[in-house]
Amino acid sequence: MKISRLHQIEEYVYQHETVSLDELCEKFNVSKNTIRRDINFLAEKGVLEKVYGGVVAKSSTLKTFETRTVDNQDIKLHIAKFAGQFVEANDIIYIDSGTTTNNLLLDVDREMPFTLLTNNLDAINLATEFSNVQIILIGNTYKRATRSFINMAEDSTISKFNINKAFMAATGFSIRDGLSNSDPLEWEIKKQIVKRAQSIYLLADNSKFDKSALYSYASLNQLKGIVTNKPISEEYQQYFMDHSVITYLV
Structure with a gap:
């Protein structure tokens, strides 16, 4: 229930840009103490900013998918194309939603046989140009803001697949x-x-370094590699060395 409310608060602030604490209390039918705790949590995660008597959406959260695509466009394209070389014949791969991952297949051999699982609309559109790819859609509801599909049926198919590589x-x-x-x-996906x-x-890209959003879905030590555009700090270099995570700079 709390996770759902936190997400609803985030969406509400995103839509209204500036919201008072009283308005949030009334909207979500909770006490001011509860709202303050929720706001403190979201502020610590960098989702919004506290102001006197209320909150405002951080400018970065107000960017549309199209705006985020343009931001660091060349860098994101280089990262995606570099990562594309990891796709090999007969792989079963997953391409995540996002403004970098959507271009991963651009330089991949159009004749290569592989299976693609994805919720990324742009990746699907690219994959239709391939002769020997099997495309499996993940998600059943289209989210226009991220050009991706979300929501999973209760009998999720993901658990049935053995995925070689997830990007x-x-x-x-x-x-x-x-x-x-x-x-x-x-x-959840x-x-x-x-x-x-x-x-x-x-x-x-480097704009994601040492940042946190609301929900964590994996620890860094689960990675095989990270493809990015700038050297990381010594602290992260040591962490990646200790956990055998390969850093690829492009």
């Missing part, structure tokens, strides 16, 4: 919170995918 996106990543995301419905994947690759 994941994240709102942020940190040693403390691992890979995190702000949407509970996307989080991500969490199930990483349980089934033999090798997990994170595709993330």
Whole structure:
């Protein structure tokens, strides 16, 4: 119940940009103390900012999918194309939703046989140009804001698949919170995918370094590799060395 309310608060603030504590109390039918605790939690996660008597949405959360696609566009394209080389014949891969992962198949051999699981609409559109790919859609409800599919049936099919490689996106990543995301419905899919994947690759530009969102879906030590564009701090370098996580700089 609390997780659902936190997500609803996040969405409500996102839609209204500036909201008072009294308005949130009335909207969600909870006490001011409860709202303060929820707001403190969301503020610590970087989802929103506290102001006198209320909260405001952080500017980064107000960006549309199209705006986020343009942000660091060349960098994201390089990261995606580099990660595409990890796709091999007869692989069973998962491509996550996101503005970096959506271009992963651009330079992959169009004749290569492989199986693609994804909830990423752009990845699906690209994959239809391939001659020998089997496409399996994950999710049953289209989310326009992220051009992805969310929601899983109770008898989720993810647990039935053996995934060789999962190419994941994240709102942020940190040693403390691992890979995190702000949407509970996307989080549920991500969490199930990483349980089934033999090798997990994170595709993330430097704007995601040492950031945390509302829901963590994997720890950093579960990664096989991270593809990014700038050197990471010594603390992260040591952590990745200790846990055999390979860093690819592009």
